[in-house]
Amino acid sequence: MRMLTFAGRNTKEILRDPLNLCFGLGFPLVLILLLSAIQANIPVELFAIGHLTPGITVFGLSFMTLFSATLIARDIGSALLQRLYTTPLTPWDFILGYTLPIIPIAVAQSMICYLAAIVLGLEVTVNILYAIAFVIPVSVLFIALGLLFGSILTDKQVGGICGALLTNLSAWLSGTWFDLDLVGGAFREIAYALPFVHAVEMERAVLAGRFADIFPHLWWVLGYGAAALVAAVLLFLRQMKRQ
Amino acid sequence: MTAIRIEGLTKQYRDVTAVDNLSLCVEEGELLALLGVNGAGKTTTVKMLSCLTAPTAGDTLLFDKSICRDAAAVKSMIAVSPQETAVAPGLTVRENLALMCGVHGFSHERQEAKIRELAERLGLDSVIGRKAGKLSGGWQRRLSIAMALISEPRILFLDEPTLGLDVLARSDLWDIIRALKGSVTVILTTHYMEEAEALSDRIAIMKAGRLVACDTADTLKRAAGTDSFEQAFIRIVKGVQA
Numbered sequence: 001m002r003m004l005t006f007a008g009r010n011t012k013e014i015l016r017d018p019l020n021l022c023f024g025l026g027f028p029l030v031l032i033l034l035l036s037a038i039q040a041n042i043p044v045e046l047f048a049i050g051h052l053t054p055g056i057t058v059f060g061l062s063f064m065t066l067f068s069a070t071l072i073a074r075d076i077g078s079a080l081l082q083r084l085y086t087t088p089l090t091p092w093d094f095i096l097g098y099t100l101p102i103i104p105i106a107v108a109q110s111m112i113c114y115l116a117a118i119v120l121g122l123e124v125t126v127n128i129l130y131a132i133a134f135v136i137p138v139s140v141l142f143i144a145l146g147l148l149f150g151s152i153l154t155d156k157q158v159g160g161i162c163g164a165l166l167t168n169l170s171a172w173l174s175g176t177w178f179d180l181d182l183v184g185g186a187f188r189e190i191a192y193a194l195p196f197v198h199a200v201e202m203e204r205a206v207l208a209g210r211f212a213d214i215f216p217h218l219w220w221v222l223g224y225g226a227a228a229l230v231a232a233v234l235l236f237l238r239q240m241k242r243q
Numbered sequence: 244m245t246a247i248r249i250e251g252l253t254k255q256y257r258d259v260t261a262v263d264n265l266s267l268c269v270e271e272g273e274l275l276a277l278l279g280v281n282g283a284g285k286t287t288t289v290k291m292l293s294c295l296t297a298p299t300a301g302d303t304l305l306f307d308k309s310i311c312r313d314a315a316a317v318k319s320m321i322a323v324s325p326q327e328t329a330v331a332p333g334l335t336v337r338e339n340l341a342l343m344c345g346v347h348g349f350s351h352e353r354q355e356a357k358i359r360e361l362a363e364r365l366g367l368d369s370v371i372g373r374k375a376g377k378l379s380g381g382w383q384r385r386l387s388i389a390m391a392l393i394s395e396p397r398i399l400f401l402d403e404p405t406l407g408l409d410v411l412a413r414s415d416l417w418d419i420i421r422a423l424k425g426s427v428t429v430i431l432t433t434h435y436m437e438e439a440e441a442l443s444d445r446i447a448i449m450k451a452g453r454l455v456a457c458d459t460a461d462t463l464k465r466a467a468g469t470d471s472f473e474q475a476f477i478r479i480v481k482g483v484q485a
Binding site: 001002004005006008009012013016017074077078079080082083084085086087088089 | 293294295315318319321322323324325326327328329330331332333334338341342343345346347348390391394
């Protein structure tokens, strides 16, 4: 109950920030529309709606890192967390309270992306529902990164690291904007050693109904998600102790 | 009854001793001001007493509960209004108060009654539906104290409660703090001499982590041989230096 109160507050803080809505929902939608317009004029397989939408949904999830990191860093900076640390809330109340509210926001964001894609010609199949469900483990990865960065950075640093660096890195290394095989070499190796391209390829496989192809990508996503979550919890508890 | 019994409290950060062997007692219902220049150890003391930071040595009993061994019991009887306003900026005043009721596990009925009571007591009715982040510094401080009072604490820590406020807002907050005297034990840290003198039953002066004097404002002035409390503070602090 206490955790739910705290989680409810976090949901309100995120949804009441117009910048969050603008970037979290508006930006992925603009990208789908823009790249679909390019695709309509100069057909590129990479930007075909069935290929593009999974990449955009994963890219959109990088904003969940920004949301959670900004919220935590602000709460530390404003001493609201210091106040709440003297209440009966437990460390797990804080961790779950910051994590759980963002999952439905991530799912809603993906649903909006898929609805836009349907309007733009994506074939309606039950696989869309599966693709939205598979967004959940990916969103946990991005939320955990937010918890991690929010625990160690100030809110100004969060803007640079999560708002600029992470969103760009997760985009370039995801194979959404360009085929990683075309770049090849170390860039491709690095991309495949990170979870972003695996998240996109898993989503593409689910949407296409090629369920055997979600492996090994799902393991990469789950592995990175678990590692990020453990690191985030440890760093959050460390900053809690430092208060 | 003794509300706070501080015994040899020490906090060491690598080669810096932020609080050095502090011993002090505070009676129930008393308002004690912790006064000192920057780096005197006031905020570190409050953080240790409110279980936010573990002491390196020593202990403190709050109504016989140890901050080292019984943090949960201590947390159930204290509240903190930190140096920063520590409000949720995107929530309204009412929602901020409801948040504190929720984390303390209040029922809906108790929550509504508590919000009504505190809004009236701290004059928050006129801004109850406004977002906290849009309020002036003075209103945010009022809200901050109201949030601290939600749990009906027996001990309240006010860390620089009037920092950065204009004269009128400060005067309003002083009235609110005065009204708490007797019913709640208050530890107030401040940089302002006149604030400590006007509000406190006793004043503890800290310097470089150590307690250098603790008594009523009048006794401290007499001991320092001056009618001005500011002069008394300077003499006491400099006298220790010499």
